[in-house]
């Protein structure tokens with residue numbers, strides 16, 4: 061059993077806690093810290109979580125063997141670095157940081173301290189994502205030609221006006237579509253350039269709520285991403301190849317091959333959040349390798365930063 065501490069006990073942190081507490085034999089959350097303790101006190105008490113006054117106290121707690129960093133996006137780098145510098149392995153929920161240079165600093169610190177730095181994104185563990193990955197890697201769609209990913213959600217209409225996620229300091233244009241981006245980096249390799257267009261027509265608020273991105277991978281393959289935060293939920297990821305295509309939509313998987321073979325299937329449900337946390341625990345214990353290489357996680361942030369710059373300037377940008 062791995063005893064973990066959690067930085068940030070908001071919506072996502074609580075979902076992660078509820079996925080394992082009293083349910084997992086691999087990992088449990090024993091301590092936490094947040095900004096407004098009064099908001100988290102009853103949740104922490106109900107789940108047997110000791111609340112610390114701040115990040116420094118949490119990462120110094122000898123009962124905390126590993127840390128889950130799930131505070132506001134603009135603080136991820138600072139929080140994750142504090143855990144690494146305390147010598148604790150970290151599951152850092154996406155995005156790892158808001159700049160490529162901060163992400164690279166985290167990776168360098170983790171290397172220096174010889175601790176695991178794992179990027180947390182639950183969709184990696186969805187059964188349909190695993191099946192899509194298997195089919196692409198097995199060459200079933202042939203030579204990869206192009207990929208498309210959409211992540212659309214009703215986020216910006218529903219957040220209270222003072223929520224951190226509506227502040228520029230935490231918001232990278234296009235970052236809502238980071239799940240498909242991470243998959244594309246995994247299966248297509250590094251991104252050479254991005255060309256993004258931003259829209260702010262969805263909410264009446266002065267925020268970029270819609271971003272469309274054209275990608276060019278170093279391999280020459282092309283890609284498209286759509287991140288729309290002010291519409292109804294819609295999620296799709298498609299890989300097109302010389303033999304056909306394979307696609308996930310929400311939790312389903314479809315494929316159609318030039319041979320005529322085709323199918324749409326709903327795969328069995330799986331608690332992806334728990335799978336992610338148990339995989340992290342196994343990696344901390346040295347029983348498994350965490351499946352997302354840290355260099356892919358760092359490159360993902362560099363691409364997100366480039367998308368943000370491109371969306372704000374209407375120019376193609378090469379990730380640094």
Ligand SMILES: NC(=O)c1ccc[n+]([C@@H]2O[C@H](COP(=O)([O-])OP(=O)(O)OC[C@H]3O[C@@H](n4cnc5c(N)ncnc54)[C@H](OP(=O)(O)O)[C@@H]3O)[C@@H](O)[C@H]2O)c1
Pocket residue numbers: 067068069070071072073093094095096097099115130131132133134135136153154155180181182183224
């Ligand atoms: N699929 C995924 O992997 C996934 C899905 C959703 C979200 N996320 C990520 O999870 C993160 C949290 O999102 P959320 O929706 O849970 O946001 P949220 O509900 O606003 O929660 C953020 C939490 O961090 C706390 N916090 C704020 N400032 C802090 C500080 N200085 N030190 C410690 N804690 C602090 C907040 O406390 P207060 O109560 O005072 O606000 C709150 O408990 C985001 O970065 C997001 O990108 C990942």
